Amino acid sequence: MGRFEDIQTNELLEAAKLDLKQRGELAELAFMRKAANFGFAIAKPWGGSERYDVIVRFGKIFWRVQVKSVLGPLPSRNSFRVRTSSAHHRGYSDEDIDFLVDYIFAKDVWYVFPVEVIENRESICLRPDSEKCRFIQYREAWGLMKPNPAVAIGTVSIAGPPETAAAI
Numbered sequence: 001m002g003r004f005e006d007i008q009t010n011e012l013l014e015a016a017k018l019d020l021k022q023r024g025e026l027a028e029l030a031f032m033r034k035a036a037n038f039g040f041a042i043a044k045p046w047g048g049s050e051r052y053d054v055i056v057r058f059g060k061i062f063w064r065v066q067v068k069s070v071l072g073p074l075p076s077r078n079s080f081r082v083r084t085s086s087a088h089h090r091g092y093s094d095e096d097i098d099f100l101v102d103y104i105f106a107k108d109v110w111y112v113f114p115v116e117v118i119e120n121r122e123s124i125c126l127r128p129d130s131e132k133c134r135f136i137q138y139r140e141a142w143g144l145m146k147p148n149p150a151v152a153i154g155t156v157s158i159a160g161p162p163e164t165a166a167a168i
Helices: 002-016 020-037
Strands: 041-043 054-058 061-070 082-083 099-105 107-113 123-126
Touching: 020 041, 020 054, 020 061, 020 082, 082 099, 107 123
Parallel strands: 061 099
Antiparallel strands: 041 054, 054 061, 082 123, 099 107
């Protein structure tokens, strides 16, 4: 195993020792770092009463982002079940968030979902190692949060429609 794989394995083992709340906070922190690397400005709302975890800004566009994570695959399967609802099993809508971003700790992989994709779902199964996964187009799809310049010119929008986003 190479040095990178050793580090990744050690981080996964440490993440496994955390409780769900701590792991969620770690995923949010990892999201903020990753998004900042792509040029997004990041803000964390005060308190925990909002349905979103992070506000992301690119240019004049602001997005409300809910961050979810999963540690390992389902037993005897190659898929990872990610909750797409709150702890109270209440689904998200465009009234609550603009994007739901899932982090798979074991694979160090992100999925960026516009809210329309996950509305009315309690969970989804992701298979990061399969090109046949029906959600493959959302894997590392950070460009969905970057607005199309032709559409965004002169707009100041909070929660504009994700379909105006362009790929990185």
